[in-house]
Amino acid sequence: MSDRLAITYRLTCSPGEAPEEKARGIALEQTVELPADCVPAEVLESVVGRIESLEADGDRHLARISYPAEAIGAELPQLVNLVFGNISMKAGIRIEEIGWPPSVLESLPGPGHGIDGLRRLCGVSESRPLLCAALKPLGLTGGELADLCRELALAGVDIVKDDHSLADQSWAPFDERVTLCQHAVAEANRESGGSTLYFPNLTGELGDIRGRLDLIRRAGCRGVMLSPMVLGLQVVRALADMSELAIVGHPALTGSFFAPDHGIAPEVLLGDVFRLIGCDGVVYPNVGGRFVLDRRDCLAINQRLRGPLGDHRPAFPVPGGGIDTARIGEWTERYGPETIFLIGTSLYRQADLGAAARALVAALGRKVRNGS
Amino acid sequence: MSDRLAITYRLTCSPGEAPEEKARGIALEQTVELPADCVPAEVLESVVGRIESLEADGDRHLARISYPAEAIGAELPQLVNLVFGNISMKAGIRIEEIGWPPSVLESLPGPGHGIDGLRRLCGVSESRPLLCAALKPLGLTGGELADLCRELALAGVDIVKDDHSLADQSWAPFDERVTLCQHAVAEANRESGGSTLYFPNLTGELGDIRGRLDLIRRAGCRGVMLSPMVLGLQVVRALADMSELAIVGHPALTGSFFAPDHGIAPEVLLGDVFRLIGCDGVVYPNVGGRFVLDRRDCLAINQRLRGPLGDHRPAFPVPGGGIDTARIGEWTERYGPETIFLIGTSLYRQADLGAAARALVAALGRKVRNGS
Numbered sequence: 001m002s003d004r005l006a007i008t009y010r011l012t013c014s015p016g017e018a019p020e021e022k023a024r025g026i027a028l029e030q031t032v033e034l035p036a037d038c039v040p041a042e043v044l045e046s047v048v049g050r051i052e053s054l055e056a057d058g059d060r061h062l063a064r065i066s067y068p069a070e071a072i073g074a075e076l077p078q079l080v081n082l083v084f085g086n087i088s089m090k091a092g093i094r095i096e097e098i099g100w101p102p103s104v105l106e107s108l109p110g111p112g113h114g115i116d117g118l119r120r121l122c123g124v125s126e127s128r129p130l131l132c133a134a135l136k137p138l139g140l141t142g143g144e145l146a147d148l149c150r151e152l153a154l155a156g157v158d159i160v161k162d163d164h165s166l167a168d169q170s171w172a173p174f175d176e177r178v179t180l181c182q183h184a185v186a187e188a189n190r191e192s193g194g195s196t197l198y199f200p201n202l203t204g205e206l207g208d209i210r211g212r213l214d215l216i217r218r219a220g221c222r223g224v225m226l227s228p229m230v231l232g233l234q235v236v237r238a239l240a241d242m243s244e245l246a247i248v249g250h251p252a253l254t255g256s257f258f259a260p261d262h263g264i265a266p267e268v269l270l271g272d273v274f275r276l277i278g279c280d281g282v283v284y285p286n287v288g289g290r291f292v293l294d295r296r297d298c299l300a301i302n303q304r305l306r307g308p309l310g311d312h313r314p315a316f317p318v319p320g321g322g323i324d325t326a327r328i329g330e331w332t333e334r335y336g337p338e339t340i341f342l343i344g345t346s347l348y349r350q351a352d353l354g355a356a357a358r359a360l361v362a363a364l365g366r367k368v369r370n371g372s
Numbered sequence: 373m374s375d376r377l378a379i380t381y382r383l384t385c386s387p388g389e390a391p392e393e394k395a396r397g398i399a400l401e402q403t404v405e406l407p408a409d410c411v412p413a414e415v416l417e418s419v420v421g422r423i424e425s426l427e428a429d430g431d432r433h434l435a436r437i438s439y440p441a442e443a444i445g446a447e448l449p450q451l452v453n454l455v456f457g458n459i460s461m462k463a464g465i466r467i468e469e470i471g472w473p474p475s476v477l478e479s480l481p482g483p484g485h486g487i488d489g490l491r492r493l494c495g496v497s498e499s500r501p502l503l504c505a506a507l508k509p510l511g512l513t514g515g516e517l518a519d520l521c522r523e524l525a526l527a528g529v530d531i532v533k534d535d536h537s538l539a540d541q542s543w544a545p546f547d548e549r550v551t552l553c554q555h556a557v558a559e560a561n562r563e564s565g566g567s568t569l570y571f572p573n574l575t576g577e578l579g580d581i582r583g584r585l586d587l588i589r590r591a592g593c594r595g596v597m598l599s600p601m602v603l604g605l606q607v608v609r610a611l612a613d614m615s616e617l618a619i620v621g622h623p624a625l626t627g628s629f630f631a632p633d634h635g636i637a638p639e640v641l642l643g644d645v646f647r648l649i650g651c652d653g654v655v656y657p658n659v660g661g662r663f664v665l666d667r668r669d670c671l672a673i674n675q676r677l678r679g680p681l682g683d684h685r686p687a688f689p690v691p692g693g694g695i696d697t698a699r700i701g702e703w704t705e706r707y708g709p710e711t712i713f714l715i716g717t718s719l720y721r722q723a724d725l726g727a728a729a730r731a732l733v734a735a736l737g738r739k740v741r742n743g744s
């Protein structure tokens with residue numbers, strides 16, 4: 001098993017479907033795409049997935065199937081394909097866990113900064129969660145967004161990040177927005193002695209992304225946000241390889257994988273995968289907000305981002321939704337200090353954005369002084 | 373409405389959830405990500421999605437919401453994000469149809485060859501479906517795969533394509549496989565006077581893809597297969613822009629979007645979207661095979677690939693699964709001549725691959741001579 005990829009699937013069988021057959025079908029589908037009797041014996045032995053275990057779990061089954069790392073080669077797209085390519089089109093298959101082989105762990109960059117590095121970038125040495133505010137809405141001008149940046153930075157928010165819908169629209173073109181917002185944050189830091197960071201949303205056609213990355217660096221930003229499922233996982237991995245910027249991953253488009261009986265467990269996709277391709281922090285929709293993840297999912301994502309994963313640095317969970325001044329202490333107790341709390345709506349609901357942000361910063365500080 | 377993106381969603385409301393509120397939530401979520409009362413009036417008017425209609429459809433609802441094309445800017449990732457980014461993480465939302473604005477239609481490449489162009493590349497002027505054979509399984513050497521290529525080409529198959537799991541594994545490294553397979557097909561064509569094409573599977577890390585594309589061209593291939601959801605849609609779009617090769621899109625990883633009450637209708641994703649980003653043909657799992665699409669889905673995909681879509685060329689549907697010598701006539705009647713039939717398992721089930729391929733070619737020819 002030393003260099004095999006071991007995937008645990010939860011199988012939901014339809015009437016008349018045998019779990020053994022379903023597991024065998026997966027092992028074949030994800031490798032040779034042929035029935036076993038059409039496959040040469042040596043290929044069957046060396047290439048096709050091997051069923052390591054199959055057990056009942058209530059009215060479902062858990063199948064653990066291992067694949068030779070050789071079936072991946074050294075590239076992320078084929079890894080993704082092997083994990084869920086064709087079986088995404090079969091019913092009743094959900095990936096619950098992936099045991100990553102050393103060769104895969106070593107071939108992927110992982111977080112370039114990790115929790116400690118991102119904390120250092122933010123100038124936060126004490127053990128407390130970081131506070132990240134989303135810059136919105138789409139439709140404001142670059143100047144208006146920069147004004148918000150200034151208020152949020154002066155209030156002492158650790159990170160101000162673009163909303164993920166801020167791309168390169170005419171209301172606030174990318175170059176102008178990034179330049180103005182970063183300038184506003186830097187100026188506010190000079191005035192206040194603070195160290196707020198601005199993370200723009202990096203998106204764009206393939207031919208434009210590298211130029212935008214250069215502009216972000218030249219402007220003086222220390223990190224970016226991007227959406228791995230929208231951009232392509234290997235695009236993000238390449239950006240992680242070529243840049244020293246911190247990366248916060250956004251979950252746009254991932255929700256399709258989170259069906260109860262189909263897809264990939266959120267902690268595997270947002271936890272393991274996003275961390276492996278280079279995210280230092282991963283945004284997810286917090287339980288109790290307007291999205292589908294539940295309490296268990298959120299805790300599992302936190303655990304996977306922070307826990308052991310080869311030699312890779314831990315990454316920050318970045319829960320967003322349902323976090324406000326009244327509840328930030330409770331969330332800090334639940335999620336612990338190695339968390340970035342993402343605040344959006346609860347800030348913009350207040351008439352005075354700066355005051356609302358200061359109240360959040362103060363509430364987080366009180367919590368810390370109280371010892372949590 | 374002239375330059376607005378109009379999306380029709382099928383809404384499945386949970387108990388107590390009002391369809392009006394759900395539709396309004398989508399319109400806000402996909403643009404400003406704020407409640408309406410937190411959004412400046414002019415942004416509410418010019419940016420937020422507009423509910424054009426909302427009607428009951430059995431126990432569900434159909435909502436048509438339009439968005440200004442300006443909210444996209446000129447880039448595919450933000451288009452994808454606007455279409456399904458955040459709402460992928462909300463329950464009970466399925467995109468049934470997209471009305472594309474002229475600006476989006478004009479900004480995307482569409483098929484570079486289309487049905488007529490791909491037919492010309494294959495040297496098939498008569499009105500009949502094309503026959504495509506999948507090269508498999510993973511685990512064979514480049515030489516063994518090339519031997520299969522030779523047999524299939526001599527049998528008169530129109531296109532031989534790599535299985536989508538053939539990447540750059542040690543059993544058959546990419547460069548070697550492509551070179552040997554293309555050579556085998558070219559040699560067989562010289563012997564037989566045929567015009568079979570070999571389409572390798574193009575995959576790889578971002579930094580490797582362009583080099584592989586160059587190798588494919590230098591080897592003399594006229595097309596490639598690739599998996600847009602695995603590589604990233606804008607990676608495929610960029611490849612379509614930079615290359616004159618025909619592109620066949622593979623549906624790996626798309627199945628997560630095809631839940632009954634969630635996701636994107638297969639004909640929108642595999643039909644409209646894959647065609648717009650540059651696919652000349654789109655593989656899909658045929659009804660009756662081992663995957664989830666039904667008869668309606670397959671016919672709808674065919675229709676969307678071939679029907680009007682701005683000024684773009686029509687693309688070939690490439691159904692795979694359940695097609696063999698006995699049934700190819702029936703499938704030709706159902707799907708018509710503007711189809712590429714993808715044959716895999718039914719070929720490899722036979723002891724003599726070449727004979728099996730010849731029988732299929734003959735069956736297709738008989739069908740044509742009989743006038744279908």
